[in-house]
Amino acid sequence: MTGKIRRRHTMPHGAEWRQREGTLFRLWAPAHQAIDLVIEQEGRPRRRRMASHPEGWHEVxxxxxxxxxxxxxxLTDGTLVPDPASRFQPNDVHGPSLVVDPDAFNxxxxAWRGRPWAETVLYELHVGTFTDAGTFAATIDKLDHLVSLGVTAIEVMPVSDFPGGHGWGYDGVLPYAPESRYGTPDDFKAFVCAAHARQLSVVLDVVYNHFGPDGNYLGAYAPGFFTERHKTPWGAAVNFDGQHSSPVREFVIHNALYWLEEFHLDGLRLDAVHAIVDDSxxxxxxxxxxxxxxxxxxxPVHLILENEDNLASRLARVTPGNGADRYTxxxxxxxxxxLHVAATGEHQGYYQDYVGDTEKLGRALAEGFAFQGEMMPYRETERGEPSTDLPPEAFVAFIQNHDQIGNRAFGERINAIAPPEAVRAVAAVYLLLPQIPMLFMGEEWAASTPFPFFCDFSGDLAEAVRKxxxxxxxxxxxxxDPEKRERIPDPEAESTFRSAKLKWDEIETDPHHAVLAWTRDVLAARRQHIVPLLPSITRAGTARVIGPSAVAVEWRAGEAMTLVLEANLKADPQEGFTTGEGRSIWLEGDATGKALEPWSVRWILTDSRPRAV
Incomplete structure (x- = not known):
């Protein structure tokens, strides 16, 4: 008989329950000489003065x-604040923290040992809108759908406790506490267990570049947590390199280890690391x-970055054949x-630097980054580093995610703004690309629901966000036109949040049912033909421009195999492709000759090994 599995991450801050000893509390509050621990037992508060230690630590x-x-x-001014390392906040971010025993969960x-990165098909979901209930428990009920689809890993948008009843999660203020409206820490752990039982990995989105504006009390007792020496889009930067930065760095690093160890997660996706400034x-x-x-x-632990600076060095494979030494x-x-500008023709904002540039189309598909040190006019700066030495699996490819949908005024999905044949063509490209594909929840059936930006602040802050x-x-x-701007959904409205909830009954009717079947088929083709090749595709491919929005890309897979993509991503036919000789992996549209019809894609595998006589 095996013993109970216990998982606990020990950290230098927060509340640590010790069996037969009680609970040890530690807080870094260098701005206060005295800190009280205020305990609420049976509705009655009880105070204990914490012992002061060097460098601003208080303990009891x-x-x-x-x-x-x-x-x-x-605090000395009478303010009561939650624990910044709280494991759970039953009454939201302004309420008391709860003492949690991590060893209590069964x-x-x-037997779970993770899954290799090369076989990953990611699926990004937002717990609050993935189901009508919007909880960890309700999400478990949909895991079998993901398995049958061909997904191997779930990427969960941030669950660190944020203010109000709903939000994207990127304004979290208590990074160790799962959002109470989604469930308890044990509910999240049960979700992880259920995913692992179905051979699904779980990756969590974490935010280390800023804290939200509502419920962040750190500045009241640890002003050194932030610095005015660096600026971010959200104001003062988190202090990773100045005086008092050591406890700040430990707070963030332990948070990463906490999720990976105590919740047995398979990876983290680090949000907007280009906004993490550190000159140390x-x-x-x-x-x-x-x-x-x-x-x-x-x-295996999969560490994924969001980094607008395209720093290939963060993804470097230091030891050949050793997988990801640094970030995955x-x-x-x-x-x-x-792919978006090909399918939609949109040219606003940063899209203007990609429209009509087939060289960048081929380069992004073949080499990962389209910008590898060149000037990007929209940003008015040079962007990126050379990425040709990286394997394709160092990149996550997608045509939708929470940002690219939700940052639109009305939160429209690509199927609402591009023809179905165009969406299928670009999806046939990225879902079979040697890069790691990621779907956004509902994409697999062309969900009709938008994903607009929503939050739940109050007072002046709510009005500022709305304006x-x-x-x-x-x-x-x-x-x-001001009248058209007024039609943009109010991010603070409950109706905006509700509009983002997936309508699962759509998958029973066409066109959604047909799109779902198509997605399953293309992911099955990936599993059968592409995944076995990935360990042998160790470098970037080579791209050739055939015509406007039409490219051919080749990747060497070992000594003799070559994976070939030929794509015509426009509404006009294009000549100049090969005859398509080789083993066909996928044909989308009319892609059988030297001339590819509009929105046609051809994937082929060639083998130059001599045939046995």
């Missing part, structure tokens, strides 16, 4: 505090990846942009 071991008790920290995934000798991103790789050695992969916005959202689009020609 309370023998009577048990799991389930609520607590806050009392883990059932002891060892960048916090480097320290974080080294600590994770050194700590977790019994299974990066969301590849360039692939999204080249700012409309002003953001005022510079676009199509929103010059």
């Amino acid at each position: 071991l309370d023998h009577d505090v048990q799991p389930g008790d609520r607590y806050r920290f009392g 883990w059932t995934d002891g 000798p060892v960048h916090v991103l480097r320290e974080l990846v080294e600590r994770v790789r050194a700590t977790i050695t019994d299974r 992969s990066q969301w590849n916005d360039d692939v999204h942009h080249v 700012g959202r409309r002003e953001e689009f005022a510079r676009f020609p199509e929103f010059q």
